[in-house]
Amino acid sequence: MYNETSWDEAELILANARQAFRELKKYSIRQRASFMRTIAVEIEALGDELIKTAMAETNLTEPRLIGERARTILQWNSYANYAELGNWMDVRIDTASRTLSKTDIRKTAVALGPVAVFGAGNFPFAFSTAGGDTASAIAAGCPVVVKAHPGHPKTCVLMAQAIEKARVKCRMPEGVFAQVYSTGIEIGQLLVKHEVIKAVAFTGSFKGGKAIADLAAQRHEPIPVFAEMGSINPVFLLPEKLRMEAAQVADQFIASVTLGVGQFCTNPGLMVGIAGDDLNTFTAALKNAAVNAAPATMLHPGIAQNFEHTRSNALQQSEVTVLAQSGIAKAENQGDATIASVSAATFIANPALHQEVFGPYSLLVVCQNADEMLAVAEAIEGQLTATFIATSNDLAENQTLTQIVQERCGRIIVNQFPTGVEVCLAMHHGGPYPATTNSAHTSVGADGIKRFTRPLSFQNWPNEHLPEELQNANPLEVWRTINNELTLEPIGQPVAGY
Amino acid sequence: MYNETSWDEAELILANARQAFRELKKYSIRQRASFMRTIAVEIEALGDELIKTAMAETNLTEPRLIGERARTILQWNSYANYAELGNWMDVRIDTASRTLSKTDIRKTAVALGPVAVFGAGNFPFAFSTAGGDTASAIAAGCPVVVKAHPGHPKTCVLMAQAIEKARVKCRMPEGVFAQVYSTGIEIGQLLVKHEVIKAVAFTGSFKGGKAIADLAAQRHEPIPVFAEMGSINPVFLLPEKLRMEAAQVADQFIASVTLGVGQFCTNPGLMVGIAGDDLNTFTAALKNAAVNAAPATMLHPGIAQNFEHTRSNALQQSEVTVLAQSGIAKAENQGDATIASVSAATFIANPALHQEVFGPYSLLVVCQNADEMLAVAEAIEGQLTATFIATSNDLAENQTLTQIVQERCGRIIVNQFPTGVEVCLAMHHGGPYPATTNSAHTSVGADGIKRFTRPLSFQNWPNEHLPEELQNANPLEVWRTINNELTLEPIGQPVAGY
Numbered sequence: 002m003y004n005e006t007s008w009d010e011a012e013l014i015l016a017n018a019r020q021a022f023r024e025l026k027k028y029s030i031r032q033r034a035s036f037m038r039t040i041a042v043e044i045e046a047l048g049d050e051l052i053k054t055a056m057a058e059t060n061l062t063e064p065r066l067i068g069e070r071a072r073t074i075l076q077w078n079s080y081a082n083y084a085e086l087g088n089w090m091d092v093r094i095d096t097a098s099r100t101l102s103k104t105d106i107r108k109t110a111v112a113l114g115p116v117a118v119f120g121a122g123n124f125p126f127a128f129s130t131a132g133g134d135t136a137s138a139i140a141a142g143c144p145v146v147v148k149a150h151p152g153h154p155k156t157c158v159l160m161a162q163a164i165e166k167a168r169v170k171c172r173m174p175e176g177v178f179a180q181v182y183s184t185g186i187e188i189g190q191l192l193v194k195h196e197v198i199k200a201v202a203f204t205g206s207f208k209g210g211k212a213i214a215d216l217a218a219q220r221h222e223p224i225p226v227f228a229e230m231g232s233i234n235p236v237f238l239l240p241e242k243l244r245m246e247a248a249q250v251a252d253q254f255i256a257s258v259t260l261g262v263g264q265f266c267t268n269p270g271l272m273v274g275i276a277g278d279d280l281n282t283f284t285a286a287l288k289n290a291a292v293n294a295a296p297a298t299m300l301h302p303g304i305a306q307n308f309e310h311t312r313s314n315a316l317q318q319s320e321v322t323v324l325a326q327s328g329i330a331k332a333e334n335q336g337d338a339t340i341a342s343v344s345a346a347t348f349i350a351n352p353a354l355h356q357e358v359f360g361p362y363s364l365l366v367v368c369q370n371a372d373e374m375l376a377v378a379e380a381i382e383g384q385l386t387a388t389f390i391a392t393s394n395d396l397a398e399n400q401t402l403t404q405i406v407q408e409r410c411g412r413i414i415v416n417q418f419p420t421g422v423e424v425c426l427a428m429h430h431g432g433p434y435p436a437t438t439n440s441a442h443t444s445v446g447a448d449g450i451k452r453f454t455r456p457l458s459f460q461n462w463p464n465e466h467l468p469e470e471l472q473n474a475n476p477l478e479v480w481r482t483i484n485n486e487l488t489l490e491p492i493g494q495p496v497a498g499y
Numbered sequence: 500m501y502n503e504t505s506w507d508e509a510e511l512i513l514a515n516a517r518q519a520f521r522e523l524k525k526y527s528i529r530q531r532a533s534f535m536r537t538i539a540v541e542i543e544a545l546g547d548e549l550i551k552t553a554m555a556e557t558n559l560t561e562p563r564l565i566g567e568r569a570r571t572i573l574q575w576n577s578y579a580n581y582a583e584l585g586n587w588m589d590v591r592i593d594t595a596s597r598t599l600s601k602t603d604i605r606k607t608a609v610a611l612g613p614v615a616v617f618g619a620g621n622f623p624f625a626f627s628t629a630g631g632d633t634a635s636a637i638a639a640g641c642p643v644v645v646k647a648h649p650g651h652p653k654t655c656v657l658m659a660q661a662i663e664k665a666r667v668k669c670r671m672p673e674g675v676f677a678q679v680y681s682t683g684i685e686i687g688q689l690l691v692k693h694e695v696i697k698a699v700a701f702t703g704s705f706k707g708g709k710a711i712a713d714l715a716a717q718r719h720e721p722i723p724v725f726a727e728m729g730s731i732n733p734v735f736l737l738p739e740k741l742r743m744e745a746a747q748v749a750d751q752f753i754a755s756v757t758l759g760v761g762q763f764c765t766n767p768g769l770m771v772g773i774a775g776d777d778l779n780t781f782t783a784a785l786k787n788a789a790v791n792a793a794p795a796t797m798l799h800p801g802i803a804q805n806f807e808h809t810r811s812n813a814l815q816q817s818e819v820t821v822l823a824q825s826g827i828a829k830a831e832n833q834g835d836a837t838i839a840s841v842s843a844a845t846f847i848a849n850p851a852l853h854q855e856v857f858g859p860y861s862l863l864v865v866c867q868n869a870d871e872m873l874a875v876a877e878a879i880e881g882q883l884t885a886t887f888i889a890t891s892n893d894l895a896e897n898q899t900l901t902q903i904v905q906e907r908c909g910r911i912i913v914n915q916f917p918t919g920v921e922v923c924l925a926m927h928h929g930g931p932y933p934a935t936t937n938s939a940h941t942s943v944g945a946d947g948i949k950r951f952t953r954p955l956s957f958q959n960w961p962n963e964h965l966p967e968e969l970q971n972a973n974p975l976e977v978w979r980t981i982n983n984e985l986t987l988e989p990i991g992q993p994v995a996g997y
Contacts, residue, residue, distance in 0.1 A: 026902055088985065093925040093946070104915060106925040108946075111905065113938075218716045222881075222932050225939070383720075393961045403964075404524055407609065412956040417602060426980060427591040427604040429956035434720050440611075440953040441723070441939075448591070448606075448954070455938040456946070458910040458927035463891045466901075480985055482924060487586065487978055487985070 003149070003158050006181040011188050014146060015197040017176030018115035021144040024174035025112070029469070030084055030477065036171040037081035037139060041074045043163035044131060051159050055125045058153035060298040060334075065261060066126070073126040075424050076133050083426070083447035084140040087479030091456070092470050094483045096492065101484055104461055107471040110454035112142030113225075114199030117192040119213070121204035122152040122300055123264045129153070130160035130180060133424075133445055134202035134227075139177070141453035146198070147180045148189045152301055154182060193217055193226075200453055203228040204266075204444065207357075207435055214438045227452050228438040229431065232384040233270035233357050234419045237374065237406065239395035242416070243279045250390050251286030254363075255294055255338065257418035262297045262336045263361030264304070267386050267419040270357060272365045273345075273377050280367065287340055287365075288325040294338040296331035299360065305334040308360035312339060315358055320347045324365055336360040345373040349380045375402055383433030383440070384410040386419035409433060411440070501647070501656050504679040509686050512644060513695040515674030516613035519642040522672035523610070527967070528582055528640075528975065534669040535579035535637060539572045541661035542629060549657050553623045556651035558796040558832075563759060564624070571624040573922050574631050581924070581945035582638040585977030589954070590968050592981045594990065599982055602959055605969040608952035610640030611723075612697030615690040617711070619702035620650040620798055621762045627651070628658035628678060631922075631943055632700035632725075637675070639951035644696070645678045646687045650799055652680060691715055691724075698951055701726040702764075702942065705855075705933055712936045725950050726936040727929065730882040731768035731855050732917045735872065735904065737893035740914070741777040748888050749784030752861075753792055753836065755916035760795045760834045761859030762802070765884050765917040768855060770863045771843075771875050778865065785838055785863075786823040792836040794829035797858065803832040806858035810837060813856055818845045822863055834858040843871040847878045873900055881931030881938070882908040884917035907931060909938065 006014075025033075044051070052066050061069075083089060090110040095102040116138040120129030127133060130147050138145045149157035161180045168177060181188050192198055193216045201217060203210050203226065210228030217226045236254070243250065257269055274280045299305040316323060316339075325340040338361040345368040348354050354364060368374045387410040389396065389403065396403060396415070407413055411432030422430050422445050430445035431437045437444075442452045459467055470477050473492040480489055504512075523531075542549070550564050559567075581587060588608040593600040614636040618627030625631060628645050636643045647655035659678045666675060679686050690696055691714045699715060701708050701724065708726030715724045734752070741748065755767055772778045797803040814821060814837075823838040836859045843866040846852050852862060866872045885908040887894065887901065894901060894913070905911055909930030920928050920943050928943035929935045935942075940950045957965055968975050971990040978987055 023899075023902065083983075086983075088980070091946075095921070095923040095925040102921040102923040102925070103919075104921065106910075106921060106923060108925045108927050114906070214721075215716075218713075223712075223936070225937075393963065396961065396964045404521065407955060408612070411954070412604075412958055413960075414958040415960050417959045421601075423593070423600040423602065423604060425593040425600040425604060426983060427593040427600070427606040427956060429606050429954040431954065433953070438721070439723075441949075443954060448589075451939075455931070456909070456927040456929065456941060457905060458925060460910055460912040461915045462911075462913050463894065465891065466894045482586070485581075485584075485924060 003154060003182045005183055006188055008191065011181050011191050014179045014181060015115070015195050018144040018146055018179065019197045021174045021176030022112070022114050025142050025144065025177060028173065030087065032171070033139060033142065034081040034085045036167060036173050037077050037084070037136060039167035039171050040131065040164050041077035043167045044070065044074055044077070044160065047159055047163055051156070054159055055153060055156045058156055059125050059300050061125070061300070069124060069126045072424060073131060076127065076136050079424060080136045080140045080447045080450060084450060087470055087477050089448070089450045090470055090479065092479055092481040094471065094481055094492070096484060098484070106458055106460050107467065108456050108458045109468055109470050110451070111457045113453050113455060115144045115146060115197050116453055117198045117201045118145055118147045119189065119201070119203040119205065120147065120150045122150055122304070125150070125153040125156045126160070128204045130157040131164060133449060134204070137449040138202070138453045140450045143453045144177045146192055148192060149180050149182045151184050190216060194220060196222065199224055201226045202444070202452065206230060210438060226438050227442055227444065229266065229444045230435060230437060231266035231357055231359070232432065232436040233355065234267055234384055234386045234388070235271040235273055235381055236269045236388040236390060237402070238272060238274035238280070238283065239389060239391035239399060240275060240279065241392040241395045242390050243274065243283060245392070247279050247283040248286040251283050252290050253418060255287065255290035257420045258363045259294045259338045259361045260420045262299050264300060264359065265420050267422060269388065269419055270363050272363060273368065273374055274365060275368045275370060275374060284324055284365065291325035291338045291340055292328035294327045295329050296327055296335040296337040298334050299336045302334050304359065305336060308336050308358065311356065311358045312360065312362050315354065315362070315364065316341055318351055318353055320344060321354070340365060342367060345369065345377050349376060355382060371399070375405065378402055378405040378409070381409055383436045385430065385432045385436045386410055386412045386414060388414040388419055391415055411436065501652060501680045503681055504686055506689065509679050509689055512677045512679060513613070513693050516642040516644055516677065517695045519672045519674030520610070520612050523640050523642065523675060526671065528585065530669070531638060531640065532579040532583045534665060534671050535575050535582070535634060537665035537669050538629065538662050539575035541665045542568065542572055542658065545657055545661055549654070552657055553651060553654045556654055557623050557798050559798070567622060567624045570922060571629060574625065574634050577922060578634045578638045578945045578948060582948060585968055585975050587946070587948050588968055588977065590977055590979040592969065592979055592990070594982060596982070604956050604958050605965065606954050606956045607966055607968050608949070609955045611951050611953060613642045613644060613695050614951055615696045615699045616643055616645045617687065617699070617701040617703065618645065618648045620648055620802070623648070623651040623654045624658070626702045628655040629662060631947060632702070635947040636700070636951045638948045641951045642675045644690055646690060647678050647680045649682050688714060692718060694720065696722065698722055699724045700942070700950070704728060708936060724936050725940055725942065727764065727942045728933060728935060729764035729855055729857070730930065730934040731853065732765055732882055732884045732886070733769040733771055733879055734767045734886040734888060735900070736770060736772035736778070736781065737887060737889040737897060738773060738777065739890045739893045740888050741772065741781060743890070745777055745781040746784040749781050750788050751916060753785065753788035755918045756861045757792045757836050757859045758918045760797050762798060762857065763918050765920060767886065767917055768861050770861060771866065771872055772863060773866045773868060773872060782822055782863065789823035789836045789838055790826035792825045793827050794825055794833040794835040796832050797834045800832050802857065803834060806834050806856065809854065809856045810858065810860050813852065813860070813862065814839055816849055816851055818842065819852070838863060840865060843867065843875050847874060853880060869897070873903065876900055876903040876907070879907055881934045883928065883930045883934045884908055884910045884912060886912040886917055889913055909934065
């Protein structure tokens with residue numbers, strides 16, 4: 002079904018991607034969008050085989066994978082819609098005038114070039130071969146070379162076949178998509194270092210993302226790396242809300258921490274509360290909820306071993322105690338819910354406790370007072386998300402805390418849990434380092450298209466040679482900022498000088 | 500007037516910047532904009548002393564500096580206007596609904612944190628202490644620490660005084676702006692490496708920008724570096740236009756290459772033409788224009804020596820000949836117009852000829868045919884600008900060429916010259932590496948504000964605790980994308996759940 006890609010084959014694939022990049026410029030945004038929608042159709046057409054293949058390779062459940070397939074199809078379709086809308090191009094036009102600019106200047110966004118994509122093991126559809134990174138890059142006009150995830154290669158093959166079918170149907174250029182297969186790291190390194198590749202998207206561990214970012218920075222021509230590397234997603238329990246709903250919050254928390262056997266980059270791996278009766282009520286409810294949480298099989302044996310190892314390392318740290326645990330015996334390669342506890346002072350002093358434990362694990366940090374909670378917030382590194390369990394009064398009385406936390410995360414939530422990342426334009430799935438290598442961009446939602454573009458200004462160009470979105474008549478009907486006013490209107494006067 | 504900043508003083512300045520960043524959050528965008536406009540007023544109020552001081556420190560002429568002061572004031576005022584307009588925040592709101600998002604999510608842009616600015620020697624006002632980088636960072640809500648340019652320290656002091664006066668008048672927090680002075684590199688390195696600093700803006704040489712970018716990438720928490728490092732700004736002479744206007748183009752070219760003694764990052768340091776009668780007419784006109792070009796004093800002796808050295812290095816390369824030169828004797832520290840010539844094959848084979856010669860120098864690359872011109876375009880690295888001297892027919896007949904060149908530049912011009920960078924929203928002053936370290940951003944025009952921000956999503960937040968631009972009523976009257984529609988309208992329904 003697939004073979005390890007040789008060095009020569011990879012070089013050929015990259016040469017094709019270079020060629021495809023130039024070919025792609027002859028295709029309109031509408032043609033790209035049509036290609037994307039056809040990919041969505043072809044993914045759907047893979048039917049049960051896709052679900053069964055992914056179940057066998059990842060141990061994820063059928064309902065979970067059916068949901069993820071729907072999400073993946075939504076990504077292709079909604080990014081296609083947004084690509085056509087054209088707002089992501091941030092078109093700005095200053096016509097020649099005395100007040101603004103003495104010459105005619107028009108700015109749009111252009112594609113960076115071929116993109117290398119490294120997918121995640123925990124989302125075999127939505128963050129892998131045909132995931133959001135690939136969809137964003139193609140929407141931007143960039144060919145994609147995917148390094149197939151070694152944890153689910155057969156799923157990757159199926160997805161590549163769906164994309165290829167759509168490519169043929171839509172008569173898109175060869176080389177607009179390709180996939181390489183390798184169990185080693187050399188072929189992946191070749192992609193990152195190769196002059197054809199102009200950007201990298203990665204979803205996975207901090208170690209993997211950091212290695213790729215360092216490699217890309219050392220190139221003769223450094224390129225941007227958009228690595229989403231996970232985080233511990235702190236949840237702050239504020240007093241009034243905890244007093245009102247300690248037991249309900251505990252139930253919701255255990256549901257979130259065990260969702261998908263805790264194998265989400267938005268898994269809430271840290272809780273922060275203030276010692277007292279309400280926190281005691283909360284922890285008692287947490288114990289009850291945890292004891293009934295059924296262990297479940299993790300993605301593959303390596304992930305289960307890593308969970309055991311990192312959890313055991315966390316639990317062996319000085320003054321860490323187990324607070325709540327699943328009471329149901331677990332089978333091989335399963336993960337069992339575990340909640341530990343530690344004092345704020347110990348947490349702040351020990352960076353080992355700030356590390357992610359990938360799986361159904363969370364650490365409760367117990368503060369003596371609100372000032373200690375501030376100190377915990379200050380000690381936390383960049384996160385994808387942070388959550389407040391809080392009433393409106395709680396938020397009003399903890400404004401310094403919410404400011405400190407805002408500085409450290411990409412999405413800040415009230416009274417919901419961070420697992421469940423909506424695919425919508427307002428979503429920011431990103432955050433300050435080390436959650437990602439580039440805090441300015443999202444890897445979920447159509448704004449992710451912008452990662453693979455850069456601005457280009459056209460000065461004094463004849464109207465007929467401008468890209469469509471910059472032409473006077475506005476044939477793509479995109480929103481444009483013309484002489485500082487946002488408008489859908491065409492430009493009445495032709496450009497002077499021709 | 501100023502002293503070398505000690506290590507301890509720099510640490511204190513950085514601690515103040517950290518404090519100021521939190522304080523700044525209590526100020527509205529309108530307050531920041533008012534501060535920016537007051538800075539513009541205070542720069543104007545420096546009057547003749549500013550011009551005389553800069554003349555003495557830089558050898559730039561009075562009209563040139565008066566023009567640059569006007570540009571600098573325009574930057575503060577126009578960025579203030581754009582900051583208030585709020586479009587740079589790219590607000591997206593998805594209200595809870597079944598079709599888009601199951602929960603209420605609202606995304607805005609937040610400030611990165613304190614920014615270190617390293618200005619340029621050739622623009623003592625517009626790209627220095629009170630230049631576009633400082634204005635952009637303050638517009639974004641970031642405190643700024645400037646490393647005063649050692650080439651014009653007294654000008655830097657005056658500008659810092661103007662900013663301080665405005666700060667006091669507008670009651671902005673202490674530490675929102677500070678400047679350090681040092682003739683060594685250690686204090687600058689401290690800024691780049693210090694955990695308080697969250698982004699760096701730099702304008703200057705490739706060597707300087709690369710060193711800063713490498714240092715920032717090696718931090719425990721790597722930070723973005725927006726370095727604008729100059730380029731050789733190729734000008735392609737296409738046949739039909741050259742046939743029509745060879746002599747006029749030659750005059751315009753010499754005017755552009757000698758403007759400001761060639762000390763612009765957009766100086767056209769490369770011409771590419773096809774051998775033949777029209778190119779001969781062009782070069783003859785070039786000689787006539789160059790011979791009458793008066794030498795002029797460069798920024799300081801080091802710059803003049805560097806011009807001599809890099810020009811001499813270029814002219815000593817194999818098969819390079821001098822084509823045209825100023826016929827007027829030059830005085831000490833002056834730069835004299837020099838145009839060299841080389842064959843396309845030699846140019847492509849010798850990377851030394853692709854290097855910038857900072858001063859009134861340009862190299863004509865002579866191609867044998869259109870295919871060779873394509874090969875020259877392919878051989879060129881990332882550029883701030885590229886120019887076509889072309890008719891509409893020329894552009895139609897050279898679409899592959901224009902595509903290749905578009906891949907390599909940030910601004911692409913027809914029948915004008917790249918010197919003269921308008922301060923307007925449609926301007927992109929940036930480009931692929933090595934022109935800059937980040938091709939996604941501009942250092943001229945109000946879109947430069949975005950460099951110092953990142954997105955932050957608020958999920959399920961009570962309306963009263965949201966930032967103003969995300970509140971239902973839209974009190975700042977900013978354009979927002981609500982459920983995929985761009986609108987100025989408020990949101991009628993309050994958020995459910997409270």
